Each structure stands twice: as structure tokens, then as C-alpha cells.
Amino acid sequence: MRYILLLLLLPGCGRPESELSVFVAASAEETVRAAGEEFEREEGVRVLVHAGGSIRLRSQILRGAPADVYVAAGPVDLPGNPEVVAVNRMVVVVPADAPDREWRSGRRVALADPAFAPAGVHAARILEREGATSERVYGGHVRAVLAYVELGLVDAGLVYRSDVTSRVRVVESFPDRIEYEAVVVSDRGAARKFLAFLVRRRDLFRKRGFE
Numbered sequence: 001m002r003y004i005l006l007l008l009l010l011p012g013c014g015r016p017e018s019e020l021s022v023f024v025a026a027s028a029e030e031t032v033r034a035a036g037e038e039f040e041r042e043e044g045v046r047v048l049v050h051a052g053g054s055i056r057l058r059s060q061i062l063r064g065a066p067a068d069v070y071v072a073a074g075p076v077d078l079p080g081n082p083e084v085v086a087v088n089r090m091v092v093v094v095p096a097d098a099p100d101r102e103w104r105s106g107r108r109v110a111l112a113d114p115a116f117a118p119a120g121v122h123a124a125r126i127l128e129r130e131g132a133t134s135e136r137v138y139g140g141h142v143r144a145v146l147a148y149v150e151l152g153l154v155d156a157g158l159v160y161r162s163d164v165t166s167r168v169r170v171v172e173s174f175p176d177r178i179e180y181e182a183v184v185v186s187d188r189g190a191a192r193k194f195l196a197f198l199v200r201r202r203d204l205f206r207k208r209g210f211e
Contacts, residue, residue: 019046020190021066023057025073026141027119027160028086028180031208032071032198039197045190053117053141061185068191071182071198073142073160074118082181085198087211088160090122090176093168095152103171106155109134110148117141118178123158126174162209180210 024032029051036047050057054072061067061078076082092103103109109132112120119142127136134155139145142159149157150167157168160178164170182198184191202210 017188017190018044019048020068020188020194021048021050022069022071022194023050023052023061023065023067023185024071025054025057025180026051026117026143027073027088027163028071028205028210029143031086031162031205031210035198035201035204036194038201038204039194042197043190043193045194047194051141053112053120055118056116056140068184068186068188069182069194069198070185071180072118073180074121074178076181076183078183078185080183080185082183083195083199084179085182085202086180086205088162088178088180088209089211090119090126090158090174090178091161091164091170092156092158092172093146093149093164094156094171095149096167096169098152098155098169103156104130104132104134106134108137108154110137110139110145110154110157112142112145112158113138113140119145119158119160122176122178126158126176160209162205164209180205 033049111123114120114124137154145157146159146163148154
């Protein structure tokens, strides 16, 4: 544990105080970018956003990637004092112009890869629970799954409610509550300020489909 704590305190060294590096789950990228722009106007600190699957991002941080704040689509599973910044839910989507039919028996269903993104873990559990028999197609993160559905490459996909666009149609929603946690992973004061800003501005998440 002492080694992990030391590793997490190193990334902030040697970088400009006027910049922050935020690693964020792909499903929260748009919201965190908007928050970063507001934070820069208030504090004069530029927020650089790096998005991807939460599990993959956590692995990069543990290998020494230069992050200051980590926002995960689930528990951060890192040392520190995480804060819940948003809540999301899983939904099944199909192409907007797709005919009405039972999604559980469709030929192909897309989900995020459980090895890289919590969305895949949640989706896999739902598919098992719902008895879906479709072939599973995996994306690196939930935004990739959404693209598969929008392009008609699969019959259905499991994404977060906040990811829904006009190019897809929601055919089923699930009540499972998914809390997004954020944590400071460097020793920089601006990182702590940005985390506090995210907690204070949860309205930015609500505007984009989160709770």
C-alpha cells in the first residue's frame, strides 16, 4: 500500500501548475470537459481530459501515467478519499429506425469489454439475468458500443442512460444504481480544488442525463 501511495503522488511532479490532467470514464467525458472549461475560467488552470474505459485508465495510473484526478464509472479502487459525483443507469438501445422486436433474442448485442470498463461488467450481469441469447460483440468502452448501435453493426447494445443520442432508441431500462466516484491521485492543490468543483457542480452531470 505504501508503494501505491508513493506512485500516485509522483505524477504531479515536474508539470506546470497551470495544467491539470484528468483521467475520466468515457461516458463522463463530455461533462468533465464542460466542467474543466468552467474551472479554467474560475481558477486559471487548464484541465486536460483523457477518456477511456475506467479499468484501463486505473491500470495506466498505477503504472505511473501523469494523472491528477481520476473519475471512474464506479468505485475508483485507489487510495484516497473518493467522492460520488454522479449516478447513472444502464439501458438497452437499438438503432432509431429499427423495427420493434424482442432485443433479448436478436442476432448480435454489443457491450463494453468487462476487462476494460465497468459498463461491461454491469452489462454482462444484466444479459445473464435477462437470459439474452444473442452473440456478444465487445467494445473498448461504452461509447464504442453506442457507435456500433448507431451504425447498425449490431441489433442492440447496453449503454449508460447518459449516452443516449437521437440516433438510437431506448427499448429497456434497468434500475441498478451506478455511482461515479472521483479521487485525487496527485499531491497538487489544484487537483483537490477540481474534485471539490465536480462535487459542487453536479448540475453539469444532471444536464447530460446523469442523476
